[in-house]
Amino acid sequence: MTAIITYRPDAQKTPGLYDRILTYKILRDICIRVTGQDDFNIIRDTSTYNKGRLITIEYGGIKSFVSLSEVSVEGRNQSVQSIPTAINLYYANSNPNKALYYYFMPHKGNYFTDYHLFYFRLLKTAGVIFLNLLDYYPAGINAFENVDELIDERNDNRETNSSNNSSFISKTSDKVQIYAKTYGASKYESTLLAIAVAAITDRPIDLYNICEQDLTRLPQSSLNTINAIGNIQIHDTSITLEKRIFINQAKNNEFRSPIYQRNLLQRLGRKHCALCGCEIPEIIQGAHVWGVAEIARDDHFSDDIKFNHAISGENGLWLCQNHHKLFDSHYLSFNMDGHILVPSNLRTEDGQFIRAITQNESLDNQIITENFKWYLSQRNSIRDYSHYQRLVI
Ligand SMILES: [Zn+2]
Known part of the structure; x- marks a missing residue:
């Protein structure tokens, strides 16, 4: 049987690119790796340019989509940006x-x-x-086995490269969240994240597409792919939209912001x-330092500035449900050095409990930035903490 290899000779900006780089030797190599034999015919499809750096091979009733790497690794995003397009073309194909x-x-x-x-x-x-990873990277690459592993790796990656912060993944008790930007170089990455997460979780996935100003939805081809996978709900949000919700709801403390969560993950x-x-994501929450309802009630600022304070990653910290509730109920607070304060007249048993569940007497330096301190001063100016004392564990 003869395989049929189809490729588009033109790239969007470089006519004839694939005629030049897809040599007989390379096509033969790909053919052998995909079909196990080297008998193939070539179809040059000149109807459009090559989207997704893609060739297809039809053999034995199977249609194979082969996404090709760049021949020169230049920009980090640029070097992989054609892959989601290839994935979308694969999902859009009706051949089972x-x-x-x-x-x-x-x-x-x-x-x-x-x-x-x-x-x-x-x-x-x-x-x-x-097809040929081991020729270039003998250590090989493993799939993520679960969402926690993916979250960890994403976080390590974030720490080694601070600009690589476009998308974040987290979990709550019943769902997985993906916070993704739909603008800039990484707009297609969210599709790939969604496909990968869907492959390793049974939980429903909320995909938050965070746009800059006006809602710019994911490309239709990406939406089609996500719909084909199922189990993923797309929520489009933008800074403009959240601002409107903030103005209407903040005074009732009902403002829930995916952008705030994303900013905390980033910071x-x-x-x-x-x-x-505690690192169990299901019980960790983003805790506002200067609370949303207090921000809304403050008359010193315009709505725009209030909104920016409400979503600022510096106006918050991660707390487990216990510590969050204790913080919001004023069983504990922080002085301007980040030391934990508790009421001086705390019942002995309650003090013992708080000491038992608390490991640190003060906040980590990473948390206490100048802006964080400013938010703390706003919080502490609303309430009298003069009868509080430092927690000693
Ligand atoms: Zn805690």
Whole structure:
């Protein structure tokens, strides 16, 4: 049987690119790796340019989609930006017998930075098969086994490269959340994250698309892919939209903001209680220092500025449910150095309980920025803490 390899010779900006880089040797190599034999015919499809750096191979009733790497690794995002398009074309194809592959072209530059390795793990988790990875990266790449592992790795990646902060994943007791930007170079990444997370969780997924000003939805092809996977609900939000909700709801303390959650993830990393170190994401919450209802009631600022305070990642910290409730009920507070304060007249038993569940006597320096202190001063100016004393564990 003869395989049929179809490719589009033109790239969007470079006519004839694929005629030049897809040599007979490379096509033969791909054919052998996909079909196990080297007999193939080529169809050059000139109807449009090559989206997704993609070739298809039809053989034995199976349609294989092979996404090709760049031949030169330049910008980090640019080096992988065609892959989600290839994934969308794969999902859009109606043939039930299909497979999705990735093939490393001979390339200049490093395709195995921490960022790329994370990205390739996402691809593997999403079900993409690497045809020749071991030729370039003998250690191999493993799929993520569960969402916690993915969250950890994302966080490590974030710490080693602070600009790599476009999307975040977290969990609550019944769902997984993906906070994704739909603008800039990483707008397609959220689709890949959603596919990968869906492959390793049974929980429903909330995908928050966070836009800059006006709602700019994900591209239709990405929406189609997400719908095909199921189990993922897309919530579009924008700074403009959240601002409107804030103005209407903040005074009742009903304002819930995905952007605030995202900003906390960006500033403080994965959910972990600042006071006891608990890392169980299901019971960790973002705690406002200067509360939303207090911000709304403050007459010194315009609505725009109030909103910015309400969503600022510096106006908050991660606390477990116990510590959050104790903080909001004023069983504990912080002085301007970040030391924990408790009421001087606390019942002995209550003091013992708070000491038993608290590991740190003060907040970590990473939390206490100048802006954080300003929010703390706003909080502490509303209430009299003169009868509080430092907690000694
Ligand atoms: Zn705690």
